[in-house]
Amino acid sequence: MKTRPNVLSISDLNICFSTPNGMAEAVQSVSFDIKTGEIYTLVGESGCGKSSTAHAVMRLIDRINAPGHRIGGRVEFQGRNLLDLAEHEMCRIRGKEISMIFQNPLDSLNPLFRAGYQVYEAVVLDNISKIDAWARVLELFQQVRISDPEARLRSYPQELSGGMRQRVMIGMMLSRNPTILIADEPTTALDVTIQAQVLELMLALRKTLGMSVWVITHDFGIVAEIADRVGVMYAGVLVEEGDVYDIFDHPRHPYTRMLMESLPRGSKRNGRLQTIAGLLPDPTQAIQGCRFRDRCPDRMPICRESAPALVEDDNGIRVACHRFHNDSTPPTRN
């Protein structure tokens, strides 16, 4: 895993949105790489900046939907900084090289056109004949395991079930063989039995097509099921990142540790759940020091003075916590 080349490098990404209360720092100095053929998951609670990060990479934050925003940093893809590209250049990358699916497939599909036609529209962008294009659409429908694909080509989105719609979206995104597929909460709107089918499909497609998948989720169960590596975000900052087995077995950052302990396991007879006291910091207020310090049981005086850097240890785990950097031993779970 470690020797794999990077396909996408995000470095020092900053995103600020203009709000009535002043500029809100949604993402602060986030840096991470996505490697070829891996499934990278970005996990965090609502408002942590995980979706904003993906939207910035896809250049979906613009003057119209976010007036007054500021984006800084580098997003390197194939030797170019995506943040510097002109819109017409980005159009050649968006959908072709990097594609993205969203939480609610019904919002992404046009209710007035048949599912097959909407995938066909993506396929013909590659200048192939009509007949070849329709054959490709059918092949894609089979590839994403849509049952009775010939009939489904002619269905309208509202005639399909939620899982089927998300399969159509995945098929559309695969149509042009992207290098990276970004999936923003791809199964949150689906039932668990359907979620399991879609996750299986994503694992199978990664295997056969070898593409990189970047999954954004709030659900540690999904991380446990499909991730190779995982990054944990809190209040716009990447606080911990590493191999999924390592993070689940030994979460280093207090936030990751407490979040995992707040998940219900077993029965109420085993005691109450861990909670995290306090609230998220106000994103419009400039914060000195660690953003988690007011809620952290392990805080030290230094946490108030300087923000901890994301430092990599010998095992390839990166953690942004002063305590972890001072003690060489990671805090153990009990």
Added chain:
Amino acid sequence: MNPLVQVSNLSKHFEIRRGVFRSVAAHVKAVDGVTFNIDAGETLGLVGESGSGKSTVARLMLRLIPATAGRVLLGGQEVTAPQAPMKRLRRKMGIVFQDPAASMHPRATIRWSLRRPLITNGFENSRIDDQIDDMLAKVNLGRELLNRYPHQLSGGQQQRISVARALLLQPSLLVLDEPTSALDISVQAQVLNILLDLQDEFNLTYLFISHDLNVVRYVSDRVAIMYLGKLMEIGPVEVVLQKPLHPYTQGLASSSPPMTPHHRGRKRLLLSEAPPSLINLPSGCRLHPRCPYKKAVCETDRPKLRELAPGHWTACHRAEYLEQNQSSQ
């Protein structure tokens, strides 16, 4: 001991009207002959996918919608009877919905929303504020929230206000319809802890509806599994979720994401396809088009709930086979 809640043969069929004369074209059998009991002080988890009818059961139990058939008894009194004294009965049952923001008046203060049930039920003005203060303390919220509006509260605070409001009249039954599904995990933990503390303090009886098996397993004593309006399996939560005797429960349990990546290679039963339409239900067992264990009998005969072990009921023709299969492993 008599159970606090007795639900027998409860059904709700919604009519679909079509055409010029709005004649009844079809029925949606949202809930179809559901029977279960809940003991006082117990938590029954109710699990199912969207469209399984679990929220409809909750609404029927509180008579927020009228039942097509069947009975609901609360403490021996029939809620579904036409002449039932609903105002008095409703004081004994509370409900908390999934979306706390949508269940509060957006333009009224929290104080107004909390005073409402007490005023309606004729509490003395002098006692109302004390009762509200007591209840707020029990859900770990301060009095300063009373003058705020719902949108000024976080999701977790809103949901704790909903719980407080539901408990102000000291009900014996609290129906919780996906109370933590809209919340972040750290906030979910706060709300679950408060619910368990309140249950211990007031000996409350919970019907806890959720699609998250880990949450249900944590809070429940017994669990009922629904699929397409029918009860598939019911029993002690550890038994049903660890050794399910219904293929649907097996499918649901193994579809749930694992707690750690070490469980990736676990043995799984993935149900194929998606649930069929509620208007055009399959014959026989409703699961048979998706079931890997189906036999000819499953397509023709509807399985009845049978008690295979004390307190463990399942509606599957192949339950004995599943049981043998499990014990031989």
